Amino acid sequence: MNASLLDLRFIGLMALIGLLRFLIPQRFYVLFGVVASGSLLGWAAPSTFFTITAVTLLFIYPIHRLMVLARNRGASARVKSALLALGIVGLVALLVIFKAYRHFTLPWMEGPLISQQLLALVGFSYFIFRAVSFLHIQSILKIDERNPLTLLFYTLFPPTISAGPIQKFQDFRQQVAAPLPISSSLISSAAYRIVRGYFRKLVLAYILNELVQKLLLIEQPLIYTSLLTIVLLYLYFYFDFAGYSDIAIGFGLLLGIKVPENFRKPFLATTVSEFWRNWHITLVDWFRDNVFIPLGGMQSSRLRAAVLACLVMVLCGAWHGLAVGFLAWGAWHGVILAIEALSGSKPIPPALRSGPKYWSHVLWTNARVAFPCLFFLPNSDAMLRVLHGFLRWN
Amino acid sequence: MELKMKKYLDLAFCYLLFKWSLMVAAIFWVLVYKLSQTQAQLPEFVYVNF
Numbered sequence: 250m251n252a253s254l255l256d257l258r259f260i261g262l263m264a265l266i267g268l269l270r271f272l273i274p275q276r277f278y279v280l281f282g283v284v285a286s287g288s289l290l291g292w293a294a295p296s297t298f299f300t301i302t303a304v305t306l307l308f309i310y311p312i313h314r315l316m317v318l319a320r321n322r323g324a325s326a327r328v329k330s331a332l333l334a335l336g337i338v339g340l341v342a343l344l345v346i347f348k349a350y351r352h353f354t355l356p357w358m359e360g361p362l363i364s365q366q367l368l369a370l371v372g373f374s375y376f377i378f379r380a381v382s383f384l385h386i387q388s389i390l391k392i393d394e395r396n397p398l399t400l401l402f403y404t405l406f407p408p409t410i411s412a413g414p415i416q417k418f419q420d421f422r423q424q425v426a427a428p429l430p431i432s433s434s435l436i437s438s439a440a441y442r443i444v445r446g447y448f449r450k451l452v453l454a455y456i457l458n459e460l461v462q463k464l465l466l467i468e469q470p471l472i473y474t475s476l477l478t479i480v481l482l483y484l485y486f487y488f489d490f491a492g493y494s495d496i497a498i499g500f501g502l503l504l505g506i507k508v509p510e511n512f513r514k515p516f517l518a519t520t521v522s523e524f525w526r527n528w529h530i531t532l533v534d535w536f537r538d539n540v541f542i543p544l545g546g547m548q549s550s551r552l553r554a555a556v557l558a559c560l561v562m563v564l565c566g567a568w569h570g571l572a573v574g575f576l577a578w579g580a581w582h583g584v585i586l587a588i589e590a591l592s593g594s595k596p597i598p599p600a601l602r603s604g605p606k607y608w609s610h611v612l613w614t615n616a617r618v619a620f621p622c623l624f625f626l627p628n629s630d631a632m633l634r635v636l637h638g639f640l641r642w643n
Numbered sequence: 644m645e646l647k648m649k650k651y652l653d654l655a656f657c658y659l660l661f662k663w664s665l666m667v668a669a670i671f672w673v674l675v676y677k678l679s680q681t682q683a684q685l686p687e688f689v690y691v692n693f
Contacts, residue, residue: 255685372691412690448666450688451673458686486689493688625689 252293252371252411254496255450259293263407267439267503271431278505279425283398286405297371298405304343305404309380310397312336316384317393329388336384344377349571372411374568376404378535383418385539390419399425408500412493414511414531421506428505439502446495449488457485465631475638482626483619487515490529519610521585523596524618536561555590559583574624574632581621 250258266285273281290298316332347370370376383403386392394400403421429435464470464478494511501508511530518524525533541547546557559580566579588594597607626632678685 253687253691255687412688444663444666444670447670451685452666452669455673455677455685489689493690 250293252290252297252407254408254411254493254500256293259289260496260500262289263500264503266407267500267505270428270505275428278428279396279398279402282402282425282504283405286402286407289407290405290410294371297373297410300370300373301376301404302401304340304376304380305401306397308339309336309384309404310400312339312384313387313394313400316388320391333384333388337381340377340380340384344374347373347377348568372413375409375411375413375415378413378415378532379404379418381539382415382535385543386418392419392422394418394422406501406504406506408497408504409508412490412497414494414497414509415535416506416508416531420509424506429502429507435502439499442495442499442502446492446497446499449492449495451492454485454489454492457481457488461485465626465634468634469641470634470638471641471643472639475635478635478638479619479622482622483615486622486625487512516615517602517611518614519597519602519607520589520594521582521614521617522589522594524614525582525586528618532565536565540564551591551593555587558586558590562586569625574626574629578621578624581624582618585617 250256252259254260266289269285270278270281287298287302290301312332312335316329316336319329319332383400387394399422400418402425403416403418406416406421409416461478461481464474464481467474470478491512498508498510509531513527513530515524515528518527537546541557541561544557544560546554546561549557560583562583563576563579566575566577566582569575569578597610601607623632623635626635
């Protein structure tokens with residue numbers, strides 16, 4: 250069994266947990282959630298379960314308690330900042346090891362420095378996002394979480410473990426105190442999101458993937474073939490990830506937690522900034538709350554905001570993978586966001602969203618977002634072939 | 644008024660039934676027919692690899 254939303258046994262057991270939780274009294278919900286999530290993940294992905302549990306209980310929770318202690322005893326701001334920095338640097342170091350040293354070897358060593366098995370963790374970077382968000386937000390909102398099981402349930406929550414959506418701790422904590430009660434509308438909403446998610450992934454994304462694979466086999470593509478490849482690739486990414494998010498939200502509802510939305514009609518955006526407020530929303534929010542705002546992005550000059558927006562997108566590209574393509578993708582979006590920030594470009598107001606002017610903005614935004622999807626192609630030969638296609642009319 | 648409401652509900656119900664049937668049938672088609680015929684593997688969600 251794999252900890253994947255495509256593994257029938259995993260999703261079957263998750264649905265069973267969702268149904269069993271209705272038999273559990275509310276005061277035991279967190280304990281039940283931790284035991285059930287731990288058993289499920291411990292079976293499906295033992296190394297992921299042990300790593301996340303160890304980091305949560307032996308690193309994040311102690312740092313949090315130390316920060317609460319420092320706060321209660323009136324420690325200086327420097328001590329509090331040092332503790333927060335220790336926690337965040339430790340977590341980011343883990344993420345860098347996970348991302349950068351996956352295949353790291355030294356000449357005098359026979360194999361990788363860190364075993365492949367340990368680095369093949371499910372959704373580890375999303376766990377780090379949740380953990381950093383928790384440490385940062387608890388220092389701002391002065392959260393005092395005494396129960397380590399609530400924190401463990403937050404980091405192990407099975408529907409969102411592999412790829413989000415990244416829920417904020419304060420939102421999760423509020424919901425575990427009063428999980429959604431059973432009702433026919435809850436079951437039907439959950440079922441609808443799950444079926445729609447699988448429809449998007451198993452039917453739409455599957456067909457789009459097949460078409461893209463066929464188009465990429467063309468040795469000398471023409472301009473319209475290249476355009477079609479990019480459009481289909483763009484749609485493929487949307488249906489794949491929006492499908493995943495639907496399934497995670499559906500199973501979240503079954504488990505009594507309303508997981509935040511990840512997509513909000515991104516194709517209707519009229520600027521790239523607006524697009525990023527509606528595509529992979531929880532990741533963009535994470536970068537805004539934990540990188541952009543702490544670096545002074547909201548209260549600074551337009552120029553500084555533009556540079557920071559560019560930096561955030563390059564970081565976001567680097568997170569996808571330390572490869573030239575991903576960095577180029579990040580830089581592309583970063584430059585566009587910087588230009589929009591400098592020029593003060595604003596989305597078209599809702600009242601004026603009709604007519605040729607509106608649709609031309611929508612088309613132009615989508616064209617700028619769709620084009621760099623090419624950088625996600627697994628090999629550069631395919632990417633170059635598609636690019637050459639733009640120079641061939643017939 | 645009641646008749647109008649009933650008609651509206653019937654239409655809404657038919658649309659819902661159509662949408663569900665279409666989604667379930669299409670999922671069934673890919674899983675049972677398409678994937679078993681070609682012995683193709685279903686690719687994992689893109690973002691799981693990040």
